[in-house]
Amino acid sequence: MINGRSYQIQLTYKKMRHIRLRVLPGGEIRLSAPFGVKPALLKQFLGQRSEWIAWQSEQMKTQKRPQKRPPLTKEERQKALACLQPIVDNLYPIVKAYGIPKPRITVRAMQTRYGSCSVNRGRITLNAILTEVPQPAAEYVVLHELAHFLHPNHSRNFYAFIEQYMPDWRAREALLTQTDPANPPSNKQ
Numbered sequence: 001m002i003n004g005r006s007y008q009i010q011l012t013y014k015k016m017r018h019i020r021l022r023v024l025p026g027g028e029i030r031l032s033a034p035f036g037v038k039p040a041l042l043k044q045f046l047g048q049r050s051e052w053i054a055w056q057s058e059q060m061k062t063q064k065r066p067q068k069r070p071p072l073t074k075e076e077r078q079k080a081l082a083c084l085q086p087i088v089d090n091l092y093p094i095v096k097a098y099g100i101p102k103p104r105i106t107v108r109a110m111q112t113r114y115g116s117c118s119v120n121r122g123r124i125t126l127n128a129i130l131t132e133v134p135q136p137a138a139e140y141v142v143l144h145e146l147a148h149f150l151h152p153n154h155s156r157n158f159y160a161f162i163e164q165y166m167p168d169w170r171a172r173e174a175l176l177t178q179t180d181p182a183n184p185p186s187n188k189q
């Protein structure tokens with residue numbers, strides 16, 4: 001009970017320095033405390049934050065937990081690939097001009113990224129969510145991954161390269177996060 005209202009609070013003791021309080025999307029309240037902290041102190045800690053807790057739980061109740069994306073069925077994968085492969089085919093000539101062999105494309109339901117690039121294996125993995133965002137945004141991700149064959153990291157040269165072939169890449173990147181139905185992946189490619 002905090003200030004006359006009752007809450008379910010999940011308490012865990014951990015090797016840590018300070019007490020930590022979080023309200024998760026959905027409204028679950030988690031309290032972590034260093035080993036050995038006395039219940040009276042926890043009660044006091046919660047009492048001092050009662051308004052914050054009430055406010056946060058209201059806010060978070062209406063927020064959905066980020067949904068984990070289930071793996072694609074074979075059919076979904078084929079469908080997504082059929083949608084994304086033409087984008088790759090269109091943009092590949094940009095890096096082909098630099099002698100980069102055509103990468104193989106894999107489509108997966110990725111949780112935290114829109115795409116990734118394995119330079120050694122000559123493979124690009126694209127997040128199936130790209131079939132649901134506007135095409136200019138998907139094109140940006142594809143060019144981003146293709147560019148990694150020339151610039152493995154996100155150096156100044158990497159972005160200079162992107163800028164050269166896709167001067168509006170910033171707007172496309174913004175469009176990506178704005179329109180992703182399962183936003184947000186961390187927006188790293």
Ligand SMILES: [Zn+2]
Binds near residue numbers: 154
């Ligand atoms: Zn990247």
